[in-house]
Amino acid sequence: MAEEEQQEALLKKHYYENCPGCKVKKIKESQTGLPIRELTWISTVVICATLPISSLFPFLYFMIRDFHIAEREDDIGYYAGYLGCSFMFGRALTSVFWGIVADRYGRKPVIIMGTISVVIFNTLFGLSVNFWMAIAMRFLLGSLNGILGPIKAYACEMFREEYQALGISTVVTAWGIGLIIGPALGGYLAQPAEKFPSIFSKESVFGRFPYFLPCLAISLFALVVSVVASFWLPETLHMHHVSSELDESCEDAETAPLESGVKCKTQKVGGKASKKSLVCNWPLMSSIIPYCVFSLHEVAYVEIFSLWAVSPRQYGGLSFTTEDVGTVLSISGAGLLVFQMWLYPYLDGLLGPVVVARVGGVLGKYASNWVEQ
Template identity: 70%
Template sequence: MAEEYSVPLLKKKYYKDCPGCKVDQMKELQQGIPFRELVSIWIVVLCTALPISSLFPFLYFMIRDFHIAEREEDIGSYAGYVGSAFMLGRALTSLLWGIFADRYGRKPVIIIGTISVVIFNTLFGLSVNFWMAVITRFLLGSMNGLLGPIKAYAVEIFRAEHQALALSSVSTSWGIGLVIGPALGGYLAQPAEKYPNVFSKDSLFGRFPYFLPCLIISLFALVVTIGAWWLPETLHKHDDIDISSDDSYDVLEAATHESNTKEIRETVEGRESTSLLKNWPLMSSIIVYSVLSLHDMAYSEIFSLWAVSPRKFGGLSYSTEDVGQVLAVTGFSLLVFQSSAYPYVERMLGPVMVARIASEQHQRGAANGIAMTAMSFFKAVGPAAGGALFSWSEKRQDASFLPGMQMVFFMLNVVQAIGMLMTFEPFLAQPRQC
């Protein structure tokens, strides 16, 4: 009798040709933490994170070598446009890639994203003029839409008890990309000047001094692309449940689904307008998130430009190697803080208010799409505005009020202060409690 009762009364039906069902079957057999899937997600995210920050240490010198700036003080403005191109492309296509992933699967988006790194990051390193650099960065951002789908994939490929670990691996890999990316760009740019015994000035890397770091990242992306073909798809691809089926699980699930659908419909009809744009707790949190994202990208761009610019303009005259070291140490410090000190601070002070705002369940997909698009647009504005501000500041070295770089860092602090003030009520509204 004991053996009879140990068998489930209702067994879930799996569809033979559905990849999502195959993943669900695999999860039922999982024992312990699935490290292979964890490493796969970690590597894919690292692949898409590296190109974002690798150009900052050498961007000033790249624009200088294009000879597009009439004066040296104008280099920052052109550098800002190149820095903004990636995020502008991502902002314009984030929602489309999310829809594509929901319709055709997460795996195609992942593979297309890694292939885009192979192609467009390589072409960026081979750029011979300003417009080629802008276009290749824009296309890289437009075609690389895997950040949102990879988070969904991380949840779907793991059992419930391991989903938090999977999402944390996404954040950790992104943080490590902020460490490795600038280091690669800083150490490997201009190799014929830094390592003349290895690279001659007449070689490929001598004629294209910013190609080597891009090539290393692209080769890594090529390996990731090949490995991604063996990733399992998690999207369910089968027709709706047939109530006439003899399977008892299907009958029960269909009946439950019909009941829940009716209840949800009645609840929604009884609410006032559910427009996301009228949901101020949601929109206020997105605005705060976007402002802080703008500051983050503007600071990354401006610091690199300031560090490598000549001392006569108030800069530090750093080499690309120096900038790569500083950015790598900064990224590593942030990674250490997030993994060690932050959990204790969060427990003492409570979670960050922006992360605390949540939408209703039926709005979460659209809300995430709006947040991703808004954040990308603000991150696109950051480098462009920062580069223009940087160039303007270099032209006012003798101003009586905040001369030179003082104005740049003053404006960065103003943006940061605005973002902090926006985290308080009444701007950042708390969601209504049920």
Template identity: 60%
Template sequence: MAIATRFLLGALNGLLGPIKAYSIEVCRPEHEALGISLVGTAWGIGLIIGPALGGYLAQPAEKFPDLFSPDSFFGRFPYFLPCLCSSLFAAVVLVICIWMPETLHKHKARHDENKNDEALEAHQSDYKDKDEQIPSLDDKKSLLKNWPFMSSLITYCVFSFHDMAYSEVFSLWAESDRKYGGLSLSSEDVGQVLSVTGVSLLIYQLSVYPRTNKILGPIKTSRVAAVLCMLILLGYPYMTHLSGTALSVVLNIASILKINLASTIISSSFILQNNAVPQDQRGAANGLSVTVMSLFKSIAPAAAGTVFSWAQERQHAFFFPGDQMVFFLLNAIELLGLVLTFKPFMAAPESRAA
């Protein structure tokens, strides 16, 4: 039942693709990075508030006995309240979406268009030149034949695989015993590190990334971020020599830098994908992107866990013993993604080449 429910939640949650397309289309070209950053920021806020709120509302009969009796409906179904609240929140968002103006205009213009539609129509002039330099639907009917899009999609999937594998490995490595190359941290310590990292991600996406992308462009920004990620990962195995405050400070800094650099690559990939297709195909392109990315992310945790278990058995190996092998393989995947950002593999529209 739990697996079926999770499957339905994933299958029916087709929001991320349209949201990415919408954020690109309602922003002027010079503000695309900020629009994509807002999507990432909203996602990050959800990842922080969602689990916290779910944990706070779960088992209300035990936490709030004055409000919920153990014999009540909420006492017999201790996890119904957080599910109810999330469903009500989704219903409110659905109602709000009714007033959101459409960005894909195929109807004839009417004289009584509201101001929101007129404002969005004004944005279309900004995209006219951009879309003219992107192959039209008549030239490329299939997204699979659009190599600028497909090259950015494949690169995006490689980096997404790396990020998910890193997320899986980080917690296992941080909580494993020091004799196995870990840090012997508690789950609370790891949670604190991830919370601090999450807050930093919100600040970075809103303030730093848009400026960086404006200066370097999405491709060069991705390359710089990938190189820095590899350098940071090289130092992870040596954190076992630290302890106390020094370990806490270094680990938090490394985690903040790693996650923010990873978000830089993902946000840049979003921009490349949306700029590689005409407006008519952006919804389908983002839907395909999310679908393929989800497949890679579903494989990554199992692969990372298997490699981590294997690495624990080779603590005294000559070539990258123990967890050094884990981080070496993570860097190998990151290096593959970096290589894919160069020609002849990576192709970008001439007007957007970086």
């Protein structure tokens, strides 16, 4: 009993009244059952970050064509590649920066900033009048949208330990939902004056800017998400300094026998704690490198397939419409969603995550070769 009282008293000293992370920690301890509301919040934020990425590809070819920057029709893919990669190029340059900001100032400011950037720059992208304006808007959208990294840390901090795996799985599932909704919005809402002449006239803003409607729909959704995040999304980062009294208590706990079960971790501000270089951390890098390769395959498939599908048959394409491309990409996203929700948990429990990743890499390689043939 004395050990339990000492442990409980020590743990209570970790809570600070004005610390948002401590408040969330207290709430987690009192939670019972599946955290449906928190899962919904995280899913909505991830979908908001995914929609601008995937909605572009069904109409990318036609947008470049309407800019009249390509001298020949078979040069459209060359310029489409620059426009398609501008978003990811901006993300690659600033992702580490937004991670540092999230660790220092909180996850919530990064999430709100990312959703506001979608509202502003995705809307301006739909109103682009030339190729260079579109490039600039997509680059700024990618540079200022640093949601996907901090939201994974947020998912771990928001849930109890038994639900943390579910939180990470929710992020991937919401990504799959975004890959379903995004291409559908881009495919069915682009060029509305041509598809729905009885509703949208060619003289209206949607007739003069044929790719504005899907961007506007996504921006309005992001506006709602930013309002929800501003008022109802709690901060999970611990913002307090460790007192000397707590340091001494933790040192006593660390010298106590392991059977007591007391664990304490302190972070001394301004100390010279040795940190192993991330580049030399091989377990970490061995996870990041395959993730980069799989991400390359995913994005390359979406962009290359979209350009190939809408290209004229005389150039080896399929002459698909924006609706056709949106339908195919939505089906692909639905496949990812089904696998992530039902098949992956079973395979992960049966084979383990490493074996599943290896099998997925091999199958992806053979599938790519089959498509090329």
